[in-house]
Amino acid sequence: xxxxxxxxxxxxxxxxxxxxxxxxxxxxxxxxxxxxxxxxxxxxxxxxxxxxxxxxxxxxxxxxxxxxxxxxxxxxxxxxxxxxxxxxxxxxxxxxxxxxxxxxxxxxxxxxxxxxxxxxxxxxxxxxxxxxxxxxxxxxxxxxxxxxxxxxxxxxxxxxxxxxxxxxxxxxxxxxxxxxxxxxxxxxxxxxxxxxxxxxxxxxxxxxxxxxxxxxxxxxxxxxxxxxxxxxxxxxxxxxxxxxxxxxxxxxxxxxxxxxxxxxxxxxxxxxxxxxxxxxxxxxxxxxxxxxxxxxxxxxxxxxxxxxxxxxxxxxxxxxxxxxxxxxxxxxxxxxxxxxxxxxxxxxxxxxxxxxxxxxxx
Numbered sequence: 352x353x354x355x356x357x358x359x360x361x362x363x364x365x366x367x368x369x370x371x372x373x374x375x376x377x378x379x380x381x382x383x384x385x386x387x388x389x390x391x392x393x394x395x396x397x398x399x400x401x402x403x404x405x406x407x408x409x410x411x412x413x414x415x416x417x418x419x420x421x422x423x424x425x426x427x428x429x430x431x432x433x434x435x436x437x438x439x440x441x442x443x444x445x446x447x448x449x450x451x452x453x454x455x456x457x458x459x460x461x462x463x464x465x466x467x468x469x470x471x472x473x474x475x476x477x478x479x480x481x482x483x484x485x486x487x488x489x490x491x492x493x494x495x496x497x498x499x500x501x502x503x504x505x506x507x508x509x510x511x512x513x514x515x516x517x518x519x520x521x522x523x524x525x526x527x528x529x530x531x532x533x534x535x536x537x538x539x540x541x542x543x544x545x546x547x548x549x550x551x552x553x554x555x556x557x558x559x560x561x562x563x564x565x566x567x568x569x570x571x572x573x574x575x576x577x578x579x580x581x582x583x584x585x586x587x588x589x590x591x592x593x594x595x596x597x598x599x600x601x602x603x604x605x606x607x608x609x610x611x612x613x614x615x616x617x618x619x620x621x622x623x624x625x626x627x628x629x630x631x632x633x634x635x636x637x638x639x640x641x642x643x644x645x646x647x648x649x650x651x652x653x654x655x656x657x658x659x660x661x662x663x664x665x666x667x668x669x670x671x672x673x674x675x676x677x678x679x680x681x682x683x684x685x686x687x688x689x690x691x692x693x694x695x696x697x698x699x700x701x702x703x704x705x706x707x708x709x710x711x712x713x
Contacts, residue, residue: 354644355392355420356623357448357551361475362425362466364456365558365588367391370423372592373616391423397624398617399631401674401704402642408682409635417631417642419624422448442486446546450626451553452619453479454588457568458560472557472572480528483548488523490547491516515541523549528579552626556619557585584622586615630703633674634658635683651699655709665713669695674704 358366374393396416406414424444445451455472456465467474498513515538519529529550531539542550555576557569569585576583594602594614606613631642632654645654651671656663672683676691683706686692701707 354449354627354629354646355422355447356450356452356627357422357424357445358452358454359424359445359479360454361456361478363464364454364475366454367423368592369452369454369556369558369586369588369619370421372588372595373421373620375595393421393423394418395421395620397620397631397642397644398613399642401631401633402640404678405633405635405640405674405706408678409637409640411635411637411640413639415639415641417624417644419620419627419629421623424448442482442548445483445548445551448551450623451551452556452623453553454556454558455572457557457566457572457585458587459568460560470568472568473575476555476572476575480549481526484523484526484528487529487547487549488520490545491520491523494545495520512541516545519545519547530580532580553579554581554622554626555583556588557583558588559585561587561590584615584618586619591616630701632701632703632705632707634708635706645701647703649701650697651695651701651707651709652697654701654707655711658709661713662709662711665711666697667710667712669699670708670710671695671699672706673702674706677706 358370360366370391370393373395396418399416402414402416422444453476455475456470457472459470467478495513495516498509498516501509502513515534519542522529529542529547531542531550531552534542555572557572559566559569569583573583591614594605595616597605602614628647629644630647631644634641634643643654643657645657651669652663652666655666655669671693672680672686672691676686676689677683680686680689680691683692
């Protein structure tokens with residue numbers, strides 16, 4: 352569906368190690384800046400206990416989870432908007448992302464170099480944000496120049512675009528990230544077309560040592576994240592990668608030893624999925640149980656189209672069972688008997704966790 356979550360941050364803060372842990376890849380993750388040059392792309396399965404619960408009832412031949420597309424983007428340095436480091440190629444890679452996971456180093460280790468020579472989460476976040484803002488100012492100015500040439504035509508759409516770009520430019524020149532909550536639904540549609548880097552929904556991952564419960568660096572990051580209307584997931588990325596390589600039994604034993612319910616990686620994956628505005632519906636049968644990814648607010652025909660375009664084109668109706676009803680009734684037959692199976696039409700907005708069978712005719 353083209354929804355990608357990009358992993359960003361300064362060079363050498365743990366981005367590639369995190370990517371390896373999430374995707375079980377083996378891309379280089381060395382102790383020097385710009386180890387990653389071209390973006391690495393991987394798919395990671397969405398942890399979802401509902402899939403197993405459905406399979407416990409259906410006992411299907413195959414179970415297919417929903418997936419999240421992750422991109423490990425090369426590290427950014429001060430001056431990237433003017434071509435420093437990997438500069439413009441880094442910024443163009445970010446432009447293609449739908450959401451961002453910003454990795455910030457919060458641990459001290461003399462054996463791991465920091466591109467700016469010291470640990471300062473607030474400075475590091477501000478460096479990245481400033482480069483995104485500067486790149487956006489350049490992008491907005493170019494769009495404004497095009498709009499100004501058409502002002503004499505009094506084209507209504509051009510005037511709307513011009514006025515919005517002027518507001519965006521003012522915000523950016525004041526050093527503010529673009530907050531979609533400050534704009535109307537129609538304005539946000541235009542902002543999305545502009546592909547502004549500073550408008551991307553972003554959450555932070557604090558790369559900590561072991562599982563330190565708190566530190567001044569972690570608290571600093573939490574503070575700036577709150578000011579930006581975001582949040583922080585603390586993770587010892589090195590340990591998370593080690594956990595990801597364990598067999599299931601060993602992993603369970605290790606997590607119990609560390610007094611953890613699940614790997615922190617699961618929280619990161621789910622937050623990425625959430626920030627992309629995605630949700631899951633299921634199809635279930637004896638041959639295959641599958642989790643499908645759709646945008647929040649998708650109508651039944653659009654959800655059907657994710658399976659096959661013919662399903663959307665020839666959509667007739669959808670047989671829908673809420674996940675909780677499905678589980679409590681021990682499957683489709685029980686749900687039917689208790690009147691929990693509903694017939695929905697073209698205007699039905701699919702809910703997260705719906706189990707659906709589509710009727711279509713082409």
